[in-house]
Amino acid sequence: MTRVSSQTAQTAGLALGVIEPKLLLPRVQPGMLRRSGLLEMIDDDGGVALTVVNAPVGYGKTTLLRSWCAERPEAVVWMTLDAADDDPVRLWMHLATAVERLGQGLGGPALVRLGVRGAGIEAAVDEVMNGLVGYGRPATIVLDDLHAVGSERSLRSIEHAIERLPANARLLASTRSDPAISVARLRARGGLTEIRARELAFTVDEARELIAREGIALSDESVELLVERTEGWPAGLYLAALWLRDLEGPDEGVRAFVGSTRHVADYLTAEVLTALAPDARDFLQRTSVLDRFTPELCDAVLGREDSAAVLAELARSNMFLVALDAREQWYRYHHLFGELLQLELGREDALALRRRAAAWCRAQGLVEDAIEYAAAAGDAGTVAEVLVEHDRELAWGGRLTQFLGWVRWLPSELLLEHPSLPAGGAVAASLLARPEVEVERLLAVAERARRERPELWSPYVEAIVEVTRSNVIERGDVGAAVEHGRRAVAAARAGADVLSVGVLAALSQALFFAGELEETRRIAVQAVERPDAPDVPDGYVGSLGLLALVDAEQGRAESAEAWAHQAISFARTRFQADSWTVSLAHLGLALACTAVGRLDEAELEALRGERLRRSPQPTVGHAHALLVLAHVRVARSRLEPAASDLKRARRMIAGFPDPGRLPVIAASVEQDLTAVRANAGHRPIVEAPSAAELAVLRGLAAGLSRREIGAQLYISLNTVKTHIRELYRKLDVTSRADAVARGDALGLLDPTQSPG
């Protein structure tokens, strides 16, 4: 296919699964203050679709959202975002999984879409929204740490979700900075609530309540000084409470703190950490390199065996630690404290701890975490090893942005040692429509590896490189596409059977555009007859479409229709009905319908096929679709639109280095067009009919009587007669049938051509 297509059922997307702690609701912490006023601000939900809690770190955003959820009866879909959610497939895979947990089947369709490479994100988002509609009852979706997402594609997908959010759902988000999503429309119609730092800051009364609850005997004056010094920053006040709790003279402590010019968090963290037992302090600091952790992970990283007990105790006694589930399996540090704790750790220590975390995650099969920790430790060797262990799943799964990011991060010496990585990266870059140079650069690294490290080369890598190279068909080099396609098939036969369906489909498409119809048919049959063909939806659907096209061109209309319907209905079951790969089937169906005289249906199918092939740059596939459309329109005597389709196709073809047989098809369409024009006695029109006359013409074409036309257009019978006389004169005809035929040939019956 124009884009490499292959994926196997055995391997699809297994390596990168759902990261459970991202979907866990943090536990409500016992010592936290109830913020009644803020909770009411969120409650006030007269049509509010989106609530954004927007403030710097330490303002209690997560705590607020969490406690609001705890007090409401609605189902909650909670997701903690992080930087890796810049891959929109990862982001929506997690959200779809959470929605699936609301009720079986609610998130499934989205997950199917996301598992297929190159599937549209917006369609998957729509499926998630449909799932929420299907749920029927009120539901709350929480996106915690929205600021962590920065990629354009992920932000646009969230924007799309906000636009499509069903009435039974509302979205709550926390963020440190204004999200780069457009909320102006929501704000204008009162659909947006914003809670900012000003509202989140503690009042003196709230601070007094917090201090009293911790059993600290502090004067009113000291509380006021404390709020003034911390500017009501909740993290500062919680730290102060932790510190003052164990202090002999808390009022003196506050005076010293207020008199100091040191940074609030710096001063207080130092005090709190000093008061901790050395072992607890050491534990906190050394585990602070972990984004999220279980007691087992802590044991492995620290070389101890009692982490479960230490964590349970820490979770009870202070607010550094957030328990992510009731079973005390997963924890994370509060973001701010995690950062502050890490300051104490030497760089070398931090790297060594991360390396150990990577090793543990790798042994547990937590592929993504293993890669991230190894990368953070600067351990490129381990990153490469883990990627190679899972190269097939990663390169053929849905999460290509993430995979490509890791491949690009590796130094080229390592890529040369593992040629499947640059090869897989090139496939990913090509599917993600990244700039041509990026695909080329990765292919060049792979080909350098072929020269310099031939012992590491394999048919698998060869097949990937060649099938990616055959993508030059997109830029109009049909001959080169055939050549690379043949090499890819040879490599797959020599020892990369798993790629067979994809490479056969790619070769067969290249052959079709080269005009080798017999061979196209033979290769496409090989692809669709493989038992694993349905596991490679794009390759399978594309090959079926090619069979439909070839059979239609060779006069086997019935068989062509059967192939086309098989492709279209299969695509529907895989939520691929809007994928460009189905385009070939629609075009085949259009040709088959034309051959048997079902012209209305033919034009509809050709239009569908053409629409699916549209792309910003001219492509061979789109030029071909335009020619099929022109062919069908000539058959319908819709000569003006046909001529314009032909012209567009010709313009594209002129820019292709090797357009294959497209010029031949174009010439044949041109010939038919000229012939029909001559037969129709095509003469240029001297005077254009008026809008009213065109309305009457459409009435005539619909077979209405003159009286019926008058009734429909609210005009008198005499006026209708006048319009018809004028029409006959302008179209230079003498009968109703001729007027309709000539009007159709001129494109006057097309509603889009009319002024109204």
Add this chain to the structure above:
Amino acid sequence: MSPSRYSIVVEGELGPRYASAFDGMTLRAHDGETEIIGPIIDPSHLQGLLGRIAGLGLTLHSLTPLETENAEPDPQPRTPSAGVTEQNPGTTPEGIVNP
């Protein structure tokens, strides 16, 4: 963007342990503020520093580019990702945290 030196001023006096958060830069605390001075190699580097400042709960007071004559290139890539040629800032390496 060629490497330049920047002066970043944040609220509050920071203790020496913050030095590890701003690798390769000099911290000077005085008069209730801390000035962080050092080379910034490109816009991504600057964005990373600002993210770090936000993550540590620090309040930014000012950000001033200093004269480029004094610029000295960063001797070492600062993070594993610094070696990657960026096509599109902010898209790679996805989710890799700075050590």
